[in-house]
Amino acid sequence: MSFLRVDDLHISLGEFYLREVFFSLEKGDYLMIIGPTGAGKTILLESIVGFWNPQQGSIYLEETNITHELPEKRNIGIVYQDYALLPHFTVFENIAYGLKKKKIRDRDEKIREMARTLNIEHLLHRKPDTLSGGEQQRVALARALIVNPKLLLMDEPFSALDPQTRRETRRLLKRVIAKSNTTVIHISHDLNDAWALANKIAVFREGALLQFGSVNDIFDRPGSPFIANFVGATILQGTAEKNGSDGTFVNVDGMKLASIDNAENGSEVTVAIRPENIIVSKEEPHHLSARNVLETTLKDIVPEGRMYYLHLLANSVELPALVTRSAVEQLEMQSGDRVYVVIKSTHVRIIEHTPV
Amino acid sequence: MGFRALRKISFFQASFITITLFITFLLVLAIGSLFVVPSWEDVRQNIWSPEMRFSLKLSLITGITSTALVMLFALPIGYALSRFRFLGKGLVKTVIDMPIAFPELVLGLCLLLLFGNTFVRDVLASVGLNFVFTKKGIVAAQFFTALPYAIRIMKSTFDYINPRLEFVSRSLGYSMFETFKNISLPLARNGIMASTVISFARGIGTFGTVLILAGGSYMKTEILPITLYLNISYGNMGMALTSGIVLMIVSFLAIFVFEKAEVGL
Numbered sequence: 001m002s003f004l005r006v007d008d009l010h011i012s013l014g015e016f017y018l019r020e021v022f023f024s025l026e027k028g029d030y031l032m033i034i035g036p037t038g039a040g041k042t043i044l045l046e047s048i049v050g051f052w053n054p055q056q057g058s059i060y061l062e063e064t065n066i067t068h069e070l071p072e073k074r075n076i077g078i079v080y081q082d083y084a085l086l087p088h089f090t091v092f093e094n095i096a097y098g099l100k101k102k103k104i105r106d107r108d109e110k111i112r113e114m115a116r117t118l119n120i121e122h123l124l125h126r127k128p129d130t131l132s133g134g135e136q137q138r139v140a141l142a143r144a145l146i147v148n149p150k151l152l153l154m155d156e157p158f159s160a161l162d163p164q165t166r167r168e169t170r171r172l173l174k175r176v177i178a179k180s181n182t183t184v185i186h187i188s189h190d191l192n193d194a195w196a197l198a199n200k201i202a203v204f205r206e207g208a209l210l211q212f213g214s215v216n217d218i219f220d221r222p223g224s225p226f227i228a229n230f231v232g233a234t235i236l237q238g239t240a241e242k243n244g245s246d247g248t249f250v251n252v253d254g255m256k257l258a259s260i261d262n263a264e265n266g267s268e269v270t271v272a273i274r275p276e277n278i279i280v281s282k283e284e285p286h287h288l289s290a291r292n293v294l295e296t297t298l299k300d301i302v303p304e305g306r307m308y309y310l311h312l313l314a315n316s317v318e319l320p321a322l323v324t325r326s327a328v329e330q331l332e333m334q335s336g337d338r339v340y341v342v343i344k345s346t347h348v349r350i351i352e353h354t355p356v
Numbered sequence: 357m358g359f360r361a362l363r364k365i366s367f368f369q370a371s372f373i374t375i376t377l378f379i380t381f382l383l384v385l386a387i388g389s390l391f392v393v394p395s396w397e398d399v400r401q402n403i404w405s406p407e408m409r410f411s412l413k414l415s416l417i418t419g420i421t422s423t424a425l426v427m428l429f430a431l432p433i434g435y436a437l438s439r440f441r442f443l444g445k446g447l448v449k450t451v452i453d454m455p456i457a458f459p460e461l462v463l464g465l466c467l468l469l470l471f472g473n474t475f476v477r478d479v480l481a482s483v484g485l486n487f488v489f490t491k492k493g494i495v496a497a498q499f500f501t502a503l504p505y506a507i508r509i510m511k512s513t514f515d516y517i518n519p520r521l522e523f524v525s526r527s528l529g530y531s532m533f534e535t536f537k538n539i540s541l542p543l544a545r546n547g548i549m550a551s552t553v554i555s556f557a558r559g560i561g562t563f564g565t566v567l568i569l570a571g572g573s574y575m576k577t578e579i580l581p582i583t584l585y586l587n588i589s590y591g592n593m594g595m596a597l598t599s600g601i602v603l604m605i606v607s608f609l610a611i612f613v614f615e616k617a618e619v620g621l
Contacts, residue, residue, distance in 0.1 A: 050526075074527075084520040101528060147529070
């Protein structure tokens with residue numbers, strides 16, 4: 001019994017298409033869909049809401065087959081990147097639009113409450129084109145949520161917003177979703193959205209669902225080098241060396257990395273390590289169990305938002321680490337420094353292995 | 357600033373602007389002569405002549421009727437061409453656009469052959485319609501002449517409306533028809549206005565199609581362009597000029613409203 005089930009969905013709209021898409025969600029799940037442009041993410045949302053008819057496959061909502069149900073009967077909300085507010089209506093009328101159809105009592109009170117939650121109460125009398133992007137997006141959210149949709153679909157809702165507005169909108173969204181326990185599918189290019197909001201992730205590429213899993217699954221154990229690259233993990237190639245009990249040693253260019261994952265002795269493996277899971281220090285750490293300690297040379301320090309990327313070289317292996325600005329300052333790091341790196345074996349994940 | 361800007365205009369720019377101004381000047385001259393040549397006393401008398409009153413009244417009635425009919429058809433056709441995918445859509449678009457390139461006389465001839473066909477005439481007669489050499493024929497001729505223009509404007513108007521607005525409306529529980537009524541139509545307001553005005557101007561000025569299908573008979577199927585034509589052939593310049601002036605004023609008002617509406621399109 002799953003809340004939403006997409007079963008073998010095939011759809012083709014000229015250059016955009018989906019093939020063999022299977023996945024399911026539970027009530028209250030927050031699914032983040034990531035993938036490059038042209039992966040078919042938008043048409044997946046528009047098929048679920050009912051604007052396109054799939055060539056093959058079915059969509060079930062609460063165990064009811066809705067594949068050929070009219071969009072207006074599905075009770076699924078959609079929020080677009082360009083907000084799609086009705087320009088000839090005021091903010092109030094935009095939010096009220098869906099409620100009007102449902103003939104709900106206490107309409108005004110409901111709208112005011114939603115507007116208060118999303119900080120747009122002072123804008124209710126305005127026309128959408130007089131609002132900023134962040135305000136318009138909050139109106140679009142209010143309009144979609146006020147009718148209590150079974151499922152809320154969002155197509156890159158934050159990508160037109162500046163970083164600060166994006167954080168604020170994310171916070172408000174999280175609050176309002178938690179309140180209503182709405183199930184959400186959200187397309188985003190910003191991995192921060194996934195960290196902040198999602199509990200599940202689906203990776204799409206060229207019309208196919210590459211990987212579906214929990215946020216930690218995807219970020220720590222990406223299913224392929226492509227996904228690893230997409231979610232910002234570092235990929236290393238090595239050979240597995242069985243260490244008897246649980247886990248594996250992976251020989252990467254002479255370095256032995258302990259991983260908690262198992263792989264056949266002697267097989268070629270691909271390992272994923274997240275840059276933020278690398279701990280750096282200038283002094284050699286001692287007495288560490290189940291951890292990898294590597295000696296590296298710091299090649300370069302590159303700012304990345306409010307963090308820093310350290311480009312470290314262990315033998316000939318490039319190993320980027322993501323650290324805070326204060327760490328860089330406190331450790332007085334400079335290029336050319338010798339830096340010790342600590343990686344827990346739980347953060348060294350084998351994502352592919354070729355049997356011998 | 358002014359002089360410096362003037363000096364920097366290249367020969368290329370200057371020659372193109374000159375060509376534009378030359379043609380504009382010719383047009384102004386041509387239009388102006390319509391107002392300069394006749395004596396105003398003549399015009400005043402002609403306007404109140406029974407023939408002119410008949411012609412003006414018939415022009416307005418047929419023009420308004422055909423415009424209403426054109427819009428009734430242009431809205432769904434324009435929307436269908438803009439939004440829906442269906443078999444043979446490319447062919448449909450070509451056929452619908454054809455009357456724009458057709459000489460009016462040929463269009464009139466085609467309509468005459470269709471509506472004059474015994475079978476079609478009998479079918480139409482059974483619902484009380486006869487288009488051949490009748491006032492209803494004027495409306496039909498104006499309808500088919502103006503329709504493609506109205507459809508073009510309506511299609512591009514609907515193209516311009518973000519289909520996501522309609523998607524959102526449907527996701528909020530409104531049917532396709534309700535969405536069309538609540539979202540598409542109000543947002544197409546300027547396009548509808550422009551389309552109506554152009555249809556009326558095009559319809560009221562239709563000559564060839566009307567002449568062939570409805571016949572240009574004096575005080576019977578006589579609309580303004582026919583009045584102009586009939587009086588030119590009798591050598592009655594005063595009447596011809598007057599109907600020309602009236603037609604010109606109507607078209608001028610139409611273009612004025614059209615330009616106004618298009619600003620907000």
